[in-house]
Amino acid sequence: MIEKRIDELIKILNKASYEYHTLDAPTITDQEYDDYYAELVRLETLHPNLVRSDSPTVRVGSTVIDEFTKVVHERPMMSLDDIFSEEEVISFDERVHKVIPNPTYVCELKIDGLSVSLLYKNGKLVRGATRGDGTTGEDITHNVRTIKSVPLSLPEDIDIEVRGEIYMPKASFEKLNEQRKANGEKAFANPRNAAAGSVRQLDSKVAAQRNLDTFLYQIPNPDDYNVKTQEEALQFMKNLTFTVNPNIKHAKNIKEVVEYINYWQQNRPTLPYEIDGIVIKVNNLSDQRKLGFTARVPKWAIAYKFPAEEVLTKLTNIEFCVGRTGKITPRADLTPVHLAGSIISSVTLHNEDYIKEKDIRINDTIVIHKAGDVIPEVVCVKKERRTGDEIEFKMVTNCPICGSKLVRKESEAAYFCLNPKCDARKIEGLIHFASRDAMYLEGFGDNIVEDFYNMGFLHSIDEYYTLYTHKEELKELEGFGEKSIQNLLQAIETSKENSLERLLFGLGIRHVGKKTAVILASQYHTLDNIIAADYESLCAVPDIGDIIAKSIVEYFSNESNMAMINKLKEYGVNMEYKGKPKEINEIFNDKTFVLTGTLNMPREEAKELIEHRGGKVTSSVTSKTDVVIVGESPGSKYTKAQSLGIEIWDEQQFVNNINL
Secondary structure (H helix, E strand, C coil), X not given: CHHXXXXXXXXXXXXXXXXXXXXXXXXXXXXXXXXXXXXXXXXXXXXXXHCCCCCHHHHHCCCECCCCCEEECCCCCCCCCEECCHHHHHHHHHHHHCCCCCCCEEEXXXXXXXXXXXXXXXXXXXXXXXXXXXXXXXXXXXXXXXXXXXXXXXXXXXXXXXXXXXXXXHHHHHHHHHHHHHCCCCCCCCHHHHHHHHHCCCEHHHHHCCCCEEEEEECCCHHHHCCCEHHHHHHHHHXXXXXXXXXXXEECCHHHHHHHHHHHHHHHHHCCCCEEEEEEEECEHHHHHHHCECCCCECCEEEEECCCCEEEEEEEEEEEEECCCCEEEEEEEEEEEEECCEEEEEEECCCHHHHHHHCCCECCEEEEEEECCCEEEEEEECHHHCCCCCECCCCCCEXXXXXXXXXXXXXXXXXXXXXXXXXXXXXXXXXXXXXXXXXXXXXCCHHHHHHHHXXXXXXXXXXXXXXXXXXXXXXXXXXXXXXXXXXXXXXXXXXCCCCHHHHHHHCCCCCXXXXXXXXXXXXXXXXXXXXXXXXXXXXXXXXXHHHHHHHHHHHXXXXXXXXXXXXHHHCCCCCECXXXXXXXXXXXXXXXXXEECECCCCHHHHHHHHHHCCCEEECXXXXXXXXXXXXXXXXXXXXXXXXXXXXXEEHHHHHHHHCC
16 A cells, blocks of 8 residues: 555656646646655655655755766767858758758757756666767766656656756756855856756755756657657657757748747847757758768757857957057957857957956957957956966057157057158048048048058048049059049049038047037038137037047147148038938837848938938847848848848838838
């Protein structure tokens, strides 16, 4: 009778645990569970010979081992190749198509945890093992038994191995770190490290307190169970009471794969556990066999890794760049590294104080991230990795281009080259004048401007408007045909009609950025009015203030600057503000737009049209985006907009709405 009651209690409790932890659909209350559990503990204490290996009481952790024993996997636990871009996802699909005419895929969340192999004999858990090197892992059975989502017995007396991931939920991670801080212990860096540290405890009681969890996703020998697809394998494991992630997608084509990736890249913060990417597998197992393996990875699966928020790299050198204002900016050369979807090989170090505060040295290993997901910057130095080969930073005292003595101005962190004839300063100023946000001389890239400077065609801003006098000389240059020269000269001619704010910004007046230029132009309407304005009246303009006012007065007090402006007037460059009051349009007002693909009109023009009607243009698609405007060959932003159900306009619809 006692043995029968123990059997009943184990069945009730294991079923309740499965319903609660795996199905998230409990059928008994917590109080009922606690009552059944207490009864089982009492019976097992009185009759220790009747304690079973699949009893839920073993989950509290009672086993202490001396060391981990090695486990040789019957079938290797292979890793996957990592990819980092949409283009690489499409390339994977193209490789698959060369062998499989019409493949479909199963997409799974890539759980950020620790790979595990679970082995069952006659339906009973007999071993849990880490992946190790893929061939040999470590026996962690004593800790695996404490994980409540791991079934200790299966509904069938079956021999089977399943593989998946042990992870620590976010809530458990936060609770664990709070406890460690309270105990004066070092907090874990992330849930993955915490999970890995937990399953490698010699005392299973420690693992039992960590509230680990699992998702299972692979049967290494599916043919033995008449399983034909990855989808069927996942369902087969669910039927055996294993926890399978619910966010699985059967994608009919690579477009659906990309949509799935974009959706979870956006929505991953909503999950109660960490993911670091998406695993893409060819669904049909016979197709998998046709595709086969390389020496180390399957050809039928790939792991798309989300852009890293922070990465490590080596700082190999520090160089010094001269800006258009003479400001000297240290720049770090890095060992190239993937970061947030791009390859980073250099990063600004801002100034001497910044470098000293972070104690950055040549040959340091550093952590970098993208500030605002755009500009890479140094987070910190990994000082514990220093070997003694590091070189302390030393600020240069002379301009690296012209050799002039550098000056550090009062209340500023930066050093400046004050030589107005410094070649680097002149070139940077010319590049700035031609840039998209300034006078937008289309076709004048950095290299062309530098070449024209070195050839003597361009030494000051006004000389852009005399370039036509060098037309015959330009024809002699390699890569400059009649058409390309005509395009450059036309861009110069077109720029004469620009509104005042573009010219103001292009002049490169210190502290006068794009926004400030608009404020000044809309306030004073003509360049002559700005030139005539004194310090006090400039300070009275909203958002101008002391520093900007002083800089403006100083710039227009300089005789050479005024001589250059007079030449620009002679050459017909517009000196008046052409801006108009916003024409508020309900279709655009207070809405957020994203532009993607190639538009017939310049993108800057489209942006201005939207903003002129009360809208706002951003660079990335989010749930807060109202409309995505697509041109030819739209990229992932178009796909993401579709997956998020955001309104999409083609260019013709955009033009029609502009003209309403």
